[in-house]
Amino acid sequence: MSAKTDLVDYYAKRANEYERIYQKPERQKDLASLRKLFQQTFARHSVLEIACGTGYWTQVVAETAKSITATDINDEVLQIARAKNYAGSISFQRVDAFNLSFPKNSFTAGLAAAWWSHLRKAQIRDFLFQFHRLFSPGSIIAFMDNRFVPGSNTPIARTDAEGNTYQLRKLENGDEHEVLKNFPSEKEVREVITDLAGEISWTELQYYWFLTYRLK
Numbered sequence: 001m002s003a004k005t006d007l008v009d010y011y012a013k014r015a016n017e018y019e020r021i022y023q024k025p026e027r028q029k030d031l032a033s034l035r036k037l038f039q040q041t042f043a044r045h046s047v048l049e050i051a052c053g054t055g056y057w058t059q060v061v062a063e064t065a066k067s068i069t070a071t072d073i074n075d076e077v078l079q080i081a082r083a084k085n086y087a088g089s090i091s092f093q094r095v096d097a098f099n100l101s102f103p104k105n106s107f108t109a110g111l112a113a114a115w116w117s118h119l120r121k122a123q124i125r126d127f128l129f130q131f132h133r134l135f136s137p138g139s140i141i142a143f144m145d146n147r148f149v150p151g152s153n154t155p156i157a158r159t160d161a162e163g164n165t166y167q168l169r170k171l172e173n174g175d176e177h178e179v180l181k182n183f184p185s186e187k188e189v190r191e192v193i194t195d196l197a198g199e200i201s202w203t204e205l206q207y208y209w210f211l212t213y214r215l216k
C-alpha cells in the first residue's frame, strides 16, 4: 500500500499520539528553553495561534498572555486541546490557516509552532502575506520549528524538484504517511521575511529554532 499524503488527515489520525514528541528525553532541555522564550515573547499580548494542534504551546503561552485565540483545522486535535486547563483567557476555533478571516487588529501577536516546516517553499510568502494582513504594523510574529538532528528526527525520504523534503511517518495503526517537512536554515528564513519584518530575532537550539519579528 502506498503512503498517504494528506497533511490534514495525517494530523487528524495522529491526534492521540501527537504529544509523544514532547516526551523525547533528548529534547527536554530545549523544550524548557522554548517555554521561557514563548512566555517572554507573548507576555500581555492578545495572541492568534494557528495550527495549535493539541494545545501544547497554547498552555505554555496562556501563563503570560492576555488572551489567546487558538485555531486548527482538525476537530480531533482541538478536542484534546479544549480538555486541558489554561491559566488565562483562551478560545478555540476550527479554522483553516489558509483561509484566515478575523477582523483586522483583533490581535497584537501571531504564533505558529511546527507550521513553517509544513509549507512548501513556494507557498511561504503567500501564506505570510495573508497571515500578516490580520495584524497592524509593530505586531509581534513568532514561528518555532524543528531542526534536523539525525537519530532524533524521522529520516528524509525524498526531496522534490523545488527542494522540499518529505518524511515517511508511521502511525500506531501501521498506516504510512508521506509528510512534507522542511528544515530551513536561518539564512533561508531571513531571506523570506527580510522585507516584511523588523527586529528579527533567531534563536537556534539543538533541536528547534525560534523566530520572532515585528511587522513593518
Ligand SMILES: C[S@@+](CC[C@H](N)C(=O)[O-])C[C@H]1O[C@@H](n2cnc3c(N)ncnc32)[C@H](O)[C@@H]1O
Pocket (backbone or CB within 6 Å): 007, 008, 011, 012, 050, 051, 052, 053, 054, 055, 056, 057, 071, 072, 073, 074, 077, 095, 096, 097, 098, 112, 113, 114, 115
Ligand atoms: C506539527 S502540528 C503542530 C501542532 C502545534 N502547533 C504544536 O507545535 O504542537 C501541525 C498542525 O497543523 C494542523 N493543520 C494542518 N493543516 C492545517 C490547515 N490548513 N489549517 C490549520 N491547521 C492545519 C494539524 O491539524 C496539526 O495540528
